[in-house]
Amino acid sequence: GQSLEQPSEVTAVEGAIVQINCTYQTSGFYGLSWYQQHDGGAPTFLSYNALDGLEETGRFSSFLSRSDSYGYLLLQELQMKDSASYFCAVKGNAGNMLTFGGGTRLMVKP
Amino acid sequence: EAGVTQFPSHSVIEKGQTVTLRCDPISGHDNLYWYRRVMGKEIKFLLHFVKESKQDESGMPNNRFLAERTGGTYSTLKVQPAELEDSGVYFCASSQVGGGPQFFGPGTRLTVL
Numbered sequence: 001g002q003s004l005e006q007p008s009e010v011t012a013v014e015g016a017i018v019q020i021n022c023t024y025q026t027s028g029f030y031g032l033s034w035y036q037q038h039d040g041g042a043p044t045f046l047s048y049n050a051l052d053g054l055e056e057t058g059r060f061s062s063f064l065s066r067s068d069s070y071g072y073l074l075l076q077e078l079q080m081k082d083s084a085s086y087f088c089a090v091k092g093n094a095g096n097m098l099t100f101g102g103g104t105r106l107m108v109k110p
Numbered sequence: 111e112a113g114v115t116q117f118p119s120h121s122v123i124e125k126g127q128t129v130t131l132r133c134d135p136i137s138g139h140d141n142l143y144w145y146r147r148v149m150g151k152e153i154k155f156l157l158h159f160v161k162e163s164k165q166d167e168s169g170m171p172n173n174r175f176l177a178e179r180t181g182g183t184y185s186t187l188k189v190q191p192a193e194l195e196d197s198g199v200y201f202c203a204s205s206q207v208g209g210g211p212q213f214f215g216p217g218t219r220l221t222v223l
Contacts, residue, residue: 004152033211033212035214040216041216042113042114042201042214042215042216042217043153043201043214044214045211045212045213045214048211087153089153096141096143096158096205096212097143097155097158097166097168097169098143098145098153098155098212099155100145100152100153100154101152102151102152103152
């Protein structure tokens with residue numbers, strides 16, 4: 001089977017840095033993706049890590065350690081508009097299907 | 111470039127009725143996926159098309175669900191007859207040949223009464 005664990009909720013203040021962790025147990029692993037979803041909206045692709053290390057895209061960075069089956073999403077200089085749900089998802093086989101975590105609801109406060 | 115679109119955005123039907131959801135992927139994307147999120151649970155994979163062929167339908171819950179992608183462009187997902195437990199948000203996603211990130215549509219919120 002496949003499972004991904006991430007915190008259900010995180011709260012932070014505007015301008016701060018927040019890290020959302022994701023641990024996974026999967027029968028296969030090709031890569032870890034992160035998606036952002038605002039209420040009622042489409043999950044929006046943020047990043048994809050296939051190899052160990054840190055990938056940086058503007059204020060957002062994503063890290064992967066395959067040996068630890070662990071990754072995280074780092075959000076810097078938090079803005080109110082970053083309040084949303086964030087999902088990690090594993091691409092577990094060559095067929096491209098994604099297995100999602102339960103999502104982390106991030107609340108950014110003034 | 112237009113994103114993935116889905117229709118309708120909301121559907122409310124009674125148990126036993128039929129509903130058809132439509133997804134238009136990003137133009138040129140051969141891969142098309144259906145996912146759904148039932149209340150309080152994770153987004154779960156339903157099936158994957160490559161052009162008009164079903165590549166993987168291991169996530170389809172039962173034979174009340176029928177997905178088609180005639181001509182390899184848009185796709186439909188029919189639920190017949192609908193049951194209460196089918197309520198949830200149905201997402202469609204698409205990606206280019208060879209993989210790459212999956213781009214999601216806004217979803218169809220289905221409520222079965």
